[in-house]
Amino acid sequence: MQQLDYDNIFDVVADNPAEAADLQFRTDLMLTLRKLLVERNWRQAEIAETLGVSQPRVSELMRGKIDLFSADKLIGLLARLDVRLRPSVDASGRVICEVVQAA
Template sequence: MERLAFDNIFEAVTDDPIEAADLRFRSDLLTTLVAIFEDRKWKQSDIATALDIPQPRVSELMRGKIQLFSADKLIGYLAKLGVRLRPSFSAEHRVVCDVIEAA
Protein backbone atom coordinates (compact mmCIF):
# COMPACT_ATOMS: atom_id res chain seq x y z
CA MET A 1 0.00 0.00 0.00
CA GLU A 2 1.33 3.43 -0.96
CA ARG A 3 1.89 5.88 1.86
CA LEU A 4 1.06 9.54 1.23
CA ALA A 5 3.19 12.31 2.70
CA PHE A 6 2.46 16.04 2.74
CA ASP A 7 4.51 19.04 3.86
CA ASN A 8 1.29 20.98 4.37
CA ILE A 9 -1.76 19.11 5.72
CA PHE A 10 -4.00 21.34 3.61
CA GLU A 11 -2.48 19.80 0.48
CA ALA A 12 -4.46 16.69 1.49
CA VAL A 13 -7.66 18.74 1.48
CA THR A 14 -7.28 20.36 -1.93
CA ASP A 15 -5.33 19.85 -5.12
CA ASP A 16 -5.04 23.62 -5.59
CA PRO A 17 -1.70 24.82 -4.15
CA ILE A 18 -3.01 28.39 -3.85
CA GLU A 19 -6.00 27.27 -1.81
CA ALA A 20 -3.74 25.08 0.37
CA ALA A 21 -1.44 28.06 1.02
CA ASP A 22 -4.42 30.26 1.90
CA LEU A 23 -5.76 27.65 4.33
CA ARG A 24 -2.36 27.30 5.97
CA PHE A 25 -1.97 31.09 6.29
CA ARG A 26 -5.42 31.45 7.84
CA SER A 27 -4.66 28.55 10.18
CA ASP A 28 -1.44 30.28 11.28
CA LEU A 29 -3.32 33.54 11.88
CA LEU A 30 -6.01 31.79 13.87
CA THR A 31 -3.42 29.92 15.94
CA THR A 32 -1.68 33.21 16.69
CA LEU A 33 -4.95 34.77 17.85
CA VAL A 34 -5.76 31.83 20.12
CA ALA A 35 -2.24 31.98 21.60
CA ILE A 36 -2.73 35.68 22.37
CA PHE A 37 -6.09 34.99 24.04
CA GLU A 38 -4.58 32.21 26.12
CA ASP A 39 -1.58 34.34 27.06
CA ARG A 40 -3.91 37.12 28.21
CA LYS A 41 -6.08 34.54 30.02
CA TRP A 42 -9.17 35.91 28.31
CA LYS A 43 -12.57 34.26 28.49
CA GLN A 44 -14.84 34.22 25.45
CA SER A 45 -16.70 37.25 26.80
CA ASP A 46 -13.41 39.19 26.97
CA ILE A 47 -12.61 38.21 23.39
CA ALA A 48 -16.07 39.20 22.17
CA THR A 49 -15.70 42.63 23.78
CA ALA A 50 -12.16 43.20 22.48
CA LEU A 51 -13.02 42.19 18.91
CA ASP A 52 -16.57 43.61 18.98
CA ILE A 53 -18.07 40.35 17.74
CA PRO A 54 -20.89 38.16 19.10
CA GLN A 55 -20.06 35.23 21.39
CA PRO A 56 -21.08 32.57 18.82
CA ARG A 57 -18.48 34.04 16.43
CA VAL A 58 -15.86 33.81 19.21
CA SER A 59 -16.79 30.16 19.69
CA GLU A 60 -16.23 29.50 15.97
CA LEU A 61 -12.86 31.24 16.18
CA MET A 62 -11.78 29.29 19.26
CA ARG A 63 -12.89 25.99 17.71
CA GLY A 64 -10.63 26.60 14.71
CA LYS A 65 -13.31 26.95 12.04
CA ILE A 66 -10.91 28.53 9.55
CA GLN A 67 -13.33 28.09 6.66
CA LEU A 68 -15.53 30.78 8.26
CA PHE A 69 -12.82 33.47 8.43
CA SER A 70 -10.96 35.27 5.66
CA ALA A 71 -7.31 36.21 6.06
CA ASP A 72 -8.39 39.87 5.96
CA LYS A 73 -10.81 39.34 8.85
CA LEU A 74 -8.20 37.53 10.96
CA ILE A 75 -5.60 40.24 10.28
CA GLY A 76 -8.23 42.80 11.28
CA TYR A 77 -8.78 40.97 14.58
CA LEU A 78 -5.03 41.10 15.24
CA ALA A 79 -5.07 44.84 14.50
CA LYS A 80 -7.90 45.36 17.00
CA LEU A 81 -5.67 43.70 19.60
CA GLY A 82 -2.78 46.04 18.73
CA VAL A 83 -0.83 43.29 16.99
CA ARG A 84 0.66 43.33 13.51
CA LEU A 85 2.63 40.94 11.38
CA ARG A 86 6.02 42.00 10.03
CA PRO A 87 7.36 39.71 7.31
CA SER A 88 11.03 39.92 6.40
CA PHE A 89 13.73 38.01 4.56
CA SER A 90 16.43 36.32 6.65
CA ALA A 91 20.12 35.95 5.92
CA GLU A 92 19.40 32.27 5.21
CA HIS A 93 17.08 33.36 2.36
CA ARG A 94 13.93 32.42 4.23
CA VAL A 95 10.80 34.48 4.77
CA VAL A 96 10.13 35.04 8.46
CA CYS A 97 7.20 36.78 10.05
CA ASP A 98 7.38 38.49 13.43
CA VAL A 99 4.29 39.16 15.52
CA ILE A 100 4.66 42.68 16.91
CA GLU A 101 2.55 44.14 19.72
CA ALA A 102 2.03 47.91 19.68
CA ALA A 103 3.73 49.73 22.53
Protein backbone atom coordinates in the same frame (compact mmCIF):
# COMPACT_ATOMS: atom_id res chain seq x y z
CA MET B 1 0.63 -0.37 0.45
CA GLN B 2 1.82 2.98 -0.86
CA GLN B 3 2.53 5.72 1.67
CA LEU B 4 1.79 9.30 0.70
CA ASP B 5 4.03 12.07 1.98
CA TYR B 6 2.89 15.69 2.25
CA ASP B 7 4.73 18.78 3.45
CA ASN B 8 1.44 20.49 4.25
CA ILE B 9 -1.65 18.63 5.48
CA PHE B 10 -3.80 21.02 3.49
CA ASP B 11 -2.32 19.66 0.26
CA VAL B 12 -4.60 16.67 0.87
CA VAL B 13 -7.86 18.64 1.00
CA ALA B 14 -7.11 21.64 -1.22
CA ASP B 15 -7.71 21.75 -4.95
CA ASN B 16 -4.41 23.51 -5.66
CA PRO B 17 -1.23 24.73 -3.94
CA ALA B 18 -2.54 28.30 -3.58
CA GLU B 19 -5.62 27.10 -1.71
CA ALA B 20 -3.45 24.88 0.53
CA ALA B 21 -1.18 27.85 1.30
CA ASP B 22 -4.20 30.01 2.15
CA LEU B 23 -5.57 27.36 4.50
CA GLN B 24 -2.19 27.03 6.21
CA PHE B 25 -1.84 30.82 6.55
CA ARG B 26 -5.31 31.21 8.03
CA THR B 27 -4.66 28.32 10.40
CA ASP B 28 -1.42 29.91 11.59
CA LEU B 29 -3.21 33.23 12.15
CA MET B 30 -6.10 31.59 13.97
CA LEU B 31 -3.85 29.54 16.25
CA THR B 32 -1.78 32.62 17.09
CA LEU B 33 -4.89 34.64 17.88
CA ARG B 34 -6.39 31.84 19.95
CA LYS B 35 -3.16 31.40 21.92
CA LEU B 36 -3.03 35.12 22.73
CA LEU B 37 -6.62 35.06 23.94
CA VAL B 38 -6.18 31.91 26.05
CA GLU B 39 -3.04 33.36 27.66
CA ARG B 40 -5.04 36.43 28.69
CA ASN B 41 -7.58 34.14 30.37
CA TRP B 42 -10.49 36.24 29.11
CA ARG B 43 -14.10 35.09 29.02
CA GLN B 44 -15.74 35.00 25.60
CA ALA B 45 -17.75 38.13 26.43
CA GLU B 46 -14.52 40.04 27.14
CA ILE B 47 -12.96 38.75 23.94
CA ALA B 48 -16.04 39.76 21.94
CA GLU B 49 -15.97 43.29 23.34
CA THR B 50 -12.23 43.72 22.71
CA LEU B 51 -12.37 42.33 19.18
CA GLY B 52 -15.63 44.04 18.27
CA VAL B 53 -17.42 40.83 17.33
CA SER B 54 -20.33 38.83 18.72
CA GLN B 55 -19.89 36.13 21.36
CA PRO B 56 -21.01 33.42 18.89
CA ARG B 57 -18.27 34.65 16.52
CA VAL B 58 -15.73 34.27 19.34
CA SER B 59 -17.00 30.74 19.91
CA GLU B 60 -16.43 29.93 16.22
CA LEU B 61 -12.92 31.35 16.47
CA MET B 62 -12.05 29.41 19.62
CA ARG B 63 -13.42 26.18 18.13
CA GLY B 64 -11.20 26.60 15.06
CA LYS B 65 -13.93 27.08 12.45
CA ILE B 66 -11.32 28.08 9.85
CA ASP B 67 -13.80 28.06 6.97
CA LEU B 68 -15.66 31.00 8.56
CA PHE B 69 -12.67 33.38 8.72
CA SER B 70 -10.75 35.07 5.92
CA ALA B 71 -7.09 35.98 6.29
CA ASP B 72 -8.12 39.65 6.20
CA LYS B 73 -10.55 39.16 9.08
CA LEU B 74 -7.99 37.30 11.19
CA ILE B 75 -5.33 39.94 10.55
CA GLY B 76 -7.86 42.59 11.57
CA LEU B 77 -8.64 40.74 14.80
CA LEU B 78 -4.93 40.50 15.61
CA ALA B 79 -4.64 44.24 14.96
CA ARG B 80 -7.31 44.87 17.61
CA LEU B 81 -4.87 43.20 20.03
CA ASP B 82 -2.08 45.50 18.75
CA VAL B 83 -0.37 42.66 16.89
CA ARG B 84 1.07 43.47 13.46
CA LEU B 85 2.63 41.30 10.75
CA ARG B 86 5.60 42.80 8.93
CA PRO B 87 6.59 40.76 5.89
CA SER B 88 9.90 41.62 4.24
CA VAL B 89 12.68 40.14 2.15
CA ASP B 90 16.04 39.45 3.80
CA ALA B 91 19.49 39.88 2.21
CA SER B 92 19.40 36.37 0.74
CA GLY B 93 16.03 36.99 -0.94
CA ARG B 94 13.99 34.91 1.49
CA VAL B 95 10.61 36.20 2.58
CA ILE B 96 10.34 36.60 6.33
CA CYS B 97 7.48 37.80 8.50
CA GLU B 98 8.07 39.56 11.76
CA VAL B 99 5.24 39.56 14.29
CA VAL B 100 5.22 42.74 16.36
CA GLN B 101 3.11 43.48 19.41
CA ALA B 102 2.83 47.07 20.58
CA ALA B 103 3.98 47.74 24.10
